[in-house]
Amino acid sequence: xxTQLHVxxxxxxxxxNPESTILGKNILxxxxxLIHKSGFENxxxxxxxxLIGTTEAGVxxxxxxxxKLLVYLTAWYFAxxxxxxxxxxxxxxxxxxxxxxxxxxxxxxxGDDLQTEYIDESLLHQIIIAExxxxxxxxxxxxxxxQQFFKPYKDLCAVISKLILDCNPAYKYPKSLASTLxxxxxxxxxxxxNLPSLTDFSATxxxxxxxAFLTDLVCRSLSIKNSEASF
Amino acid sequence: xxTQLHVxxxxxxxxxNPESTILGKNILxxxxxLIHKSGFENxxxxxxxxLIGTTEAGVxxxxxxxxKLLVYLTAWYFAxxxxxxxxxxxxxxxxxxxxxxxxxxxxxxxGDDLQTEYIDESLLHQIIIAExxxxxxxxxxxxxxxQQFFKPYKDLCAVISKLILDCNPAYKYPKSLASTLxxxxxxxxxxxxNLPSLTDFSATxxxxxxxAFLTDLVCRSLSIKNSEASF
DNA sequence: TACAAATAATAGCAAAACTATCATTTTTTA
DNA sequence: TAAAAAATGATAGTTTTGCTATTATTTGTA
Numbered sequence: 001x002x003t004q005l006h007v008x009x010x011x012x013x014x015x016x017n018p019e020s021t022i023l024g025k026n027i028l029x030x031x032x033x034l035i036h037k038s039g040f041e042n043x044x045x046x047x048x049x050x051l052i053g054t055t056e057a058g059v060x061x062x063x064x065x066x067x068k069l070l071v072y073l074t075a076w077y078f079a080x081x082x083x084x085x086x087x088x089x090x091x092x093x094x095x096x097x098x099x100x101x102x103x104x105x106x107x108x109x110x111g112d113d114l115q116t117e118y119i120d121e122s123l124l125h126q127i128i129i130a131e132x133x134x135x136x137x138x139x140x141x142x143x144x145x146x147q148q149f150f151k152p153y154k155d156l157c158a159v160i161s162k163l164i165l166d167c168n169p170a171y172k173y174p175k176s177l178a179s180t181l182x183x184x185x186x187x188x189x190x191x192x193x194n195l196p197s198l199t200d201f202s203a204t205x206x207x208x209x210x211x212a213f214l215t216d217l218v219c220r221s222l223s224i225k226n227s228e229a230s231f
Numbered sequence: 232x233x234t235q236l237h238v239x240x241x242x243x244x245x246x247x248n249p250e251s252t253i254l255g256k257n258i259l260x261x262x263x264x265l266i267h268k269s270g271f272e273n274x275x276x277x278x279x280x281x282l283i284g285t286t287e288a289g290v291x292x293x294x295x296x297x298x299k300l301l302v303y304l305t306a307w308y309f310a311x312x313x314x315x316x317x318x319x320x321x322x323x324x325x326x327x328x329x330x331x332x333x334x335x336x337x338x339x340x341x342g343d344d345l346q347t348e349y350i351d352e353s354l355l356h357q358i359i360i361a362e363x364x365x366x367x368x369x370x371x372x373x374x375x376x377x378q379q380f381f382k383p384y385k386d387l388c389a390v391i392s393k394l395i396l397d398c399n400p401a402y403k404y405p406k407s408l409a410s411t412l413x414x415x416x417x418x419x420x421x422x423x424x425n426l427p428s429l430t431d432f433s434a435t436x437x438x439x440x441x442x443a444f445l446t447d448l449v450c451r452s453l454s455i456k457n458s459e460a461s462f
Numbered sequence: 463t464a465c466a467a468a469t470a471a472t473a474g475c476a477a478a479a480c481t482a483t484c485a486t487t488t489t490t491t492a
Numbered sequence: 493t494a495a496a497a498a499a500t501g502a503t504a505g506t507t508t509t510g511c512t513a514t515t516a517t518t519t520g521t522a
Contacts, residue, residue, distance in 0.1 A: 016499085021499075021500095023499080023500075038370065039369060039370035041369060041370070042370065044477085044478060044479080045478090045479075045480090046477085046478075046479085054500075054501075055500085055501065055502070055503085056479090056480085057480090057481080057482085057500095057501085057502090057503090058499095058500065058501075060479090060480070060481080061499080061500085064480095065479075065480080066479090130368055131368065133364050133368065134365065134368065136425070136426060137361055137362065137364065137365065137421070138270055138272060139269065139270035139272070139273065141425045141426070142425060145425065145426060150426060153426075153429070154426070154428050154429060157428070157429050158428070172431065172443075172444075172447070173431045173444045173447065174431065175428065175429060175430055175431045176419055176422075176429075176430045176431050176432070176441075176444050177444075177448075178429075179418070179419070179422060179429040179430065180411070180415050180418075180419075180448075183414065183415070183418055184411050184414070184415075187410070187411075187414055188407055188410070188411075190368070191407075191410060194367070194372045194373060194376065195367065195372070195376060195381060195384075195385070197385050197388070197389070197406065198384070198385060198388050198406060198407075198409075198410040199406055199407045199410065200403065200404045200405065200406045200407050201407070210407075212403075213403075213404045213407050213408075216403070216404065216452065217408075217411075217448065217452060220451040220452050220454075221447065221448060221451050221452070223451075247468090252468075252469095254468080254469075275508085275509060275510080276509090276510075276511090277508085277509075277510085285469075285470075286469085286470065286471070286472085287510090287511085288469095288470085288471090288472090288511090288512080288513085289468095289469065289470075291510090291511070291512080292468085292469085295511095296510075296511080297510090463522100464521100464522090465520105465521085465522080466519100466520090466521080466522095467518100467519080467520075467521095468517100468518080468519070468520085469516100469517080469518070469519085470515100470516080470517070470518085471514100471515085471516080471517090472513100472514085472515085472516100473512100473513085473514085473515105474511105474512085474513085474514105475510100475511085475512085475513105476509100476510090476511090477508100477509080477510080477511100478507100478508080478509070478510090479506100479507085479508075479509090480505105480506080480507080480508095481504100481505085481506080481507105482503100482504085482505080482506100483502100483503085483504085483505105484501100484502090484503090485500100485501085485502080485503105486499100486500080486501075486502095487498100487499080487500070487501085488497100488498080488499070488500085489496105489497080489498070489499085490495105490496085490497070490498080491494105491495090491496080491497090492493105492494095492495085492496090
């Protein structure tokens, strides 16, 4: 039996816990597929219901609206990334190596190592790249934040910023550098695939180039010798 | 008489040129006010029409839909920023100083130096921070890009990346660093005001902190001594 | 003055974004 | 195992959004 990862979600994100029923799990699973396919703007609860074989009202019993669903998926993703980071760097003693590993984990295409039956992590990763910012780039960001909807993002940022300080305690902007890493791991990948002239990776379209860019950025910012960081 | 800035826009962005008529200029002016006030998701052509004192159909004669309008505003903003950069750095011979100036121009609250009668640049700047990414984070990004809708963004990125190479011809990631600067000038400001724990500027809420962060990032990436950059 | 262009006024439609009701099925638990 | 509770399905209906079409009127211009 495989170890199953379970993420405890903020209860204010849903009306009925989608993880507690088959229909709920189906809503999560198929919404990821549908948002990935049609984009968040063209995604509706009606289309989702048809895909699942339930009714619109059925979906509304779980999520108040599609914005809450997106915030839910985003929160799940960041909690999952944080767990992944813990899992893959726990045994590393050198903070520089750990930070380099974090950059890979943020930038590289998701494998199938830590699976959840009803969530396709690889698709979710792609959704977050293209739609994740829309979870907080809204007028309600203040209210949503008060309800702790973005806690997983902030927690991840805190973990990375602590790691940054472990590498260089004198560095002045650990949190901003952490959020820059997270955002740029996503944006550079989006640009690489969709607006390539905004990046230097148009020719290769290779994740490892993004890793190299972010690694360079961090190493220089923290005065880490590149030789010290490679292994 | 003041020098009036005129930005030549991509004709595929509109149905009828909004700059050619009073109603069109009003659509631009009031849409900026309304999007700023209610956010892009809650913004509709009907509400805009009511605000202006025209009809919904009247607005539709100028813009196909609200997405095109947002792309128009985004394109206008980036063309304007590029002009501003040219204008304010033209007389500077030292590329490092120029680059530092660019960081300020990207990050700092917009003053009223280069004005256009029907566009409130300060409000537009705030809109771009919160809504700008939505112009390209869509399923149609490929089509929109083929129609050159994002040319002003790419041009700005090209200008900055050239400047980066002027400072350090050996630097490997000029375009990605340029797009990182542009995006982070916006995102760090959004975070500072709305999700402060993702930044190191929660206490001050001061633009100059963002400038300091980005300056540090760039100087270290390009091996520029901070003393060399300050003036 | 007449001609074209732009605008206003109005109507209407399809889809999206919900809410409500009630019957039926499934699950829980007393 | 029967009764209560919870979840689902089926259906219907409302308001708003997003968009198109038509016709009349105004405004600018040759």
